[in-house]
Amino acid sequence: MSQDIQILKSLIIIIMQITNNYIEANKERFLEELFGLIRIPSISSESAHKPDMIRCAEYWRDAIMAAGADKAEVMPTEGNPIVYGEKIIDPKLPTVLVYGHYDVMPVDPIDQWHTDPFEPVIKDGKIWARGADDDKGQSFMHAKAFETMVKTNTLPCNVKFMLEGEEEIGSGSLSKWVVEYKDLVKADVILVSDTSMIATDVPSITTGLRGLAYWEIEVTGPNADLHSGLFGGSVANPLNTLCEMIAKCMDENNHITIPHFYDDVVTCSRRERQLLNMAPYDEKSYKAGLGVKALRGEKGYTKIERVGIRPTFDLCGMWGGYTGEGSKTVLPSKAYAKLSCRLVPNQDHEKIAVLVKKYLEKNAPKYVTVKVTPLHGGQAYGCPIDLPAYKAAEAAYMDTYGKLPIPMRSGGSIPIISTFEKVLGIKSILMGFGLGEDAIHSPNENYRLDHFYKGIETIIAFYQHFAKGGELA
């Protein structure tokens, strides 16, 4: 380690002591302010809460201003407003763009809540309320980290805030807004806390999200349902045929057989695979939880890799013919399926949508007619673990947790993250402090108090390392 780096590291330790003192002195107020945010029932999917969305956006604007921003405003959209705020300490310094959302999920079934979802209570070291984790609790850590740095004169770079009120309903307005205001939100990296970490003592950073392509398949055999006795054996059964078509798409190693399907999949580095597999995983309890005797997945990959870095080919639904009680002998005219493929970084969902459609239609046996309709799609997202911003995040967790965070590829999708990359050309660092057990989207959502405060500390540490180029890890 060079002397310079030694000095910088010591400096960061001193900064952390100062900021920790500030957090300690203000911890009750931080919580009270978060509770104020939580008390606004900003359910984006229910139109009755429209006024609450505006109140919630204004609350955020005021919080950012109070924390020390140069400016903050509530910007209207066709849907719910977007809150934008910034503090530019020096245009030459790098800029962090914080993204979060102030809308929450509905609270049904309300009778399963132990307490009022919009009146937060502290119990067993946790905040219990809708939005406690997702995403009010997690996003508000950024406001308080920002305040702490401003008030202690330790903010090392520029900060921009961008908060939307439609994340739970598809981010429709923000997808357009970010195109219109891409100069306004120009930054070097996006910082997001809206995901989970592996366990309270196992910090992790989500480095990948899978994309999605989704189709409906219609197979037509004869032009009407037929008597299975009089015609069975002489005409193709569209259900049997659809089964065969689906079966052919995967080989005995559970590898997808559609030509060129894997062409754009970027092979994950050996180092990243090693790190991914450091996540704790117990096959026995995983199987027990699912109630299965055996797992099924692509040969040559671990369970963590199968859901993280490999694409899938899954039927989400299938139907055709007689589906009622008892028996009815019919040779159906039509068979249908809903097919989805989870995609991985660098696979373009639109390209895959066309590839699979063409493959299924062109390779259909000539005794049926096959129509494949792409229904829905989303781009995958991947963050390289050698990106300076990622290294800054790693260093931050080392400072606060004393452990290297595990890179985690989530099997799910957050489409707006891919949109940010496409429109703004920058990567997002997904520093999530939630836990799987936080019951987001369910009754009795909760968020650990120690995660809230340690999150603020880790975010502050990130800024310090990021401003130094992330080279202190």
Place this chain on the structure above:
Amino acid sequence: MSQDIQILKSLIIIIMQITNNYIEANKERFLEELFGLIRIPSISSESAHKPDMIRCAEYWRDAIMAAGADKAEVMPTEGNPIVYGEKIIDPKLPTVLVYGHYDVMPVDPIDQWHTDPFEPVIKDGKIWARGADDDKGQSFMHAKAFETMVKTNTLPCNVKFMLEGEEEIGSGSLSKWVVEYKDLVKADVILVSDTSMIATDVPSITTGLRGLAYWEIEVTGPNADLHSGLFGGSVANPLNTLCEMIAKCMDENNHITIPHFYDDVVTCSRRERQLLNMAPYDEKSYKAGLGVKALRGEKGYTKIERVGIRPTFDLCGMWGGYTGEGSKTVLPSKAYAKLSCRLVPNQDHEKIAVLVKKYLEKNAPKYVTVKVTPLHGGQAYGCPIDLPAYKAAEAAYMDTYGKLPIPMRSGGSIPIISTFEKVLGIKSILMGFGLGEDAIHSPNENYRLDHFYKGIETIIAFYQHFAKGGELA
């Protein structure tokens, strides 16, 4: 040809001249009597018609007595009564058991009928009414053939009549009755007119009916519907797995791959296959009618053989996961299918039910649980074309049509015919005089007048040949 046979043939020609004269002299009355039968709305599936069922059975009893039977009676069952009648001219002579049914299908949709379904009219050389063909018109030919032979002293053997009123609702009562009265109905052959012939100038005899086995398959993967992103790739999808299981049951030649499935299939003789394929068939118009570009069927067999003498493996229904509008990303817990196999003579439906169940359950991949429930079954029926009674029927058609009838294997099932064989140990000869265009079970059912009279003649000819051992063909 021996001199004896020459004499017997001449004798039959003379008998036919006598009986034809009787038919000609009584043809209007025959029709009026049939109309009386048709006018009774004996719809077995509608309980409001219960009194009509009894009236109809009594009408038949009286008709058999008037035709010259020794006795005839209406025998009650738990359901609709069975009409039994007989004329035993000599216990040492062979006995023909005539089977038919006096119940008819409902008349809905009534507004599509051009005339009152229970007031028969003659138009374009056809009788238009419910039951005109199925089975009042066809079964009543037997009463009039019987009368003709009795009145002209040409009845060469004993005759028994057995008419049920539940054929359209599953023959429940007769299935039990025939066990109880199997001594009463003891005979050498059963004669039935309740099927169709190929065309008005192409006589045919139905020599086979396919059996049926029917199952519901339940495939369970994980114990709950899962998020297809978070779990996709790491756990078996029951829909994909069910598709693969079904696909494996048939090979590229459309041959069923389940071990021992074909074990009991009796190979059809080369001569019968040749005769079967004499039935007119035009692939181009068959495909056009079904709206398909190509057919699919077992390699090595013609279309007629595929539906007649070969078993099938057809999904009648399949369902699982999300089947609504648009897209929902779910990895379903369950997948279901309704599977049916049409069976051919000598395949036992109960044996096949167990065979397929065991195969699917035992060969299920260990990452799913498969439960197969047999739902329904019926025995196939086959009549050898070298059976003396069959040869007698052939000879009868030669006499009246001047053509050898084509043996026809129907793809469908008439379960009571297999029951007769099982309980009584005798074969049925299915001399059907209906046509595909007769709209049985539909509005505007009809039956050609010339078929009615030529049917009577052919039935009389059958008796003559049958009494001589069927060796004059």
